[in-house]
Structures are given as C-alpha cells and as structure tokens.
Amino acid sequence: MNQTILLVEDEKEIADTLTYALSSEGFQPSWVSSCEAALSSIKQHSYDLGIFDIGLPDGNGFELLKTIRHSGNDIPILFLTARGEEIDRIVGLEIGADDYVTKPFSPREVVARVRVILKRLEKQQKILEQNTILETDKSVFRHVPEQRVVTYQASPIDLTRAEYELMISFIAQPGRVFSRRQLIENIWSSNHPSDDRAIDTHIKTLRAKLKTLNPHKEFIITHRGFGYSLEP
Ligand code: CA
Numbered sequence: 417m418n419q420t421i422l423l424v425e426d427e428k429e430i431a432d433t434l435t436y437a438l439s440s441e442g443f444q445p446s447w448v449s450s451c452e453a454a455l456s457s458i459k460q461h462s463y464d465l466g467i468f469d470i471g472l473p474d475g476n477g478f479e480l481l482k483t484i485r486h487s488g489n490d491i492p493i494l495f496l497t498a499r500g501e502e503i504d505r506i507v508g509l510e511i512g513a514d515d516y517v518t519k520p521f522s523p524r525e526v527v528a529r530v531r532v533i534l535k536r537l538e539k540q541q542k543i544l545e546q547n548t549i550l551e552t553d554k555s556v557f558r559h560v561p562e563q564r565v566v567t568y569q570a571s572p573i574d575l576t577r578a579e580y581e582l583m584i585s586f587i588a589q590p591g592r593v594f595s596r597r598q599l600i601e602n603i604w605s606s607n608h609p610s611d612d613r614a615i616d617t618h619i620k621t622l623r624a625k626l627k628t629l630n631p632h633k634e635f636i637i638t639h640r641g642f643g644y645s646l647e648p
Pocket residue numbers: 425426427469470471472
C-alpha cells in the first residue's frame with residue numbers, strides 16, 4: 417500500500433508542487449492548509465509521515481507538532497522552513513521533528529528526505545521489535561519490545577526515550593563501537609543538526625542509570641575519537 421503523507425502548507429503553489437512530486441513517486445499525499453484542518457485530519461487518519469510548514473494562518477507548525485505529540489502521536493515530521501527560522505529548535509529534542517528543508521527547495525529534495533526518514537524508521541522499527549537478550553555470566557539485559565522496556569536481571573530499567581533507543585541499539589550489537597553520528601542517526605535523523613554533545617549527554621545519563629544497577633561494572637565504554645560501545 418502507498419505510504420500516506422499529511423501535507424500542511426498554506427501556499428497553494430507549494431502544496432500543488434509537492435503533491436504532484438509525492439504522488440508521482442508513489443506516495444499518497446493529503447493536503448490541508450491550516451493547523452485546525454491538520455488536527456482534525458490526523459485524528460481521523462493514521463499517516464505515515466507529516467510535512468509541516470511553519471507559518472500557518474491559524475498558528476505555527478511548532479505548536480501544531482507539540483499538540484500532536486501531547487496526544488501521544490509520534491508520526492515522523494519533516495518541517496518546511498523559511499531561512500532564519502529557528503532551525504536549532506526544530507529538529508532538536510525540544511520539538512521532536514525528524515528533519516527539515518529550507519525554502520526555496522526542490523520537490524525532488526523533499527521527496528528524497530521523506531524516503532530517508534521512512535527508511536530509517538523502518539530500520540529502527542525492526543530493532544524496536546526485536547526481542548533481544550544479552551547474557552553474560554553475570555548480567556542479563558533483555559529488550560521486551562511489547563512493553564518498550566529494557567530489563568536488567570529481569571527488572572525494568574527506567575529510561576527516557578533517547579536512552580531506551582540507545583540501549584536497544586547497543587544490546588542489538590554488543591561490543592560494536594558506534595560513532596556518535598551513528599547513534600544520532602539511530603535516534604534522530606541523518607542530518608540532525610544537533611552536535612555530538614547531545615549524544616554525550618544521553619550517554620552520561622544512561623551510564624549513571626546503569627551504574628546504579630551494578631556499581632562495580634562499567635557497561636558503556638568510551639572509545640576516544642570513535643564513540644561508544646556496550647560491554648556486558
Ligand atoms: Ca506558510
């Protein structure tokens with residue numbers, strides 16, 4: 417089945433161009449031109465991805481996404497931004513979008529970004545659905561996908577979403593050294609503007625949580641100049 421895309425854009429010309437480009441690449445776009453119409457449409461349909469303009473007649477794309485996230489919907493979002501808009505906030509943790517393109521853009525670029533996001537999510541979904549067990553003589557980590565938890569010695573570890581996604585990337589491939597860029601891609605997107613410090617921050621909090629599980633063991637190893645790995 418074609419993947420469905422909700423396009424929220426108040427400029428008809430842009431909407432027409434994108435609708436045409438997306439349809440001809442096999443996607444099924446639906447176009448609305450206001451936040452209100454977007455909210456009502458998203459309640460009725462389950463879209464695979466959203467493309468949101470930021471300046472809309474009855475609000476802005478940031479607020480729209482916030483409302484959608486508050487309702488528990490984690491639909492991936494690509495923002496269309498004008499130059500000078502707060503790009504740092506867009507894809508950052510604060511807003512929780514997946515990517516953005518700056519106007520003026522080519523429709524082809526938008527379609528390419530959409531593909532990248534959907535492909536990454538597909539990959540992530542596979543990892544998320546894997547029931548992974550990482551067992552050594554002393555420790556057992558287990559990913560329980562149905563409950564979206566990682567357990568240690570059968571007790572769930574209390575993790576944020578980013579920590580959870582880091583953790584399942586690690587336990588899916590124990591001992592593998594992940595670069596910060598790879599970890600950013602696993603959690604956010606390939607051209608996420610956030611720098612390596614964002615990953616370091618999540619690693620730091622994750623490390624502290626793992627330390628409380630076993631104070632004598634350093635589970636997450638820092639590989640200077642490369643990245644991080646999990647050593648069970
Ligand atoms: Ca606009």
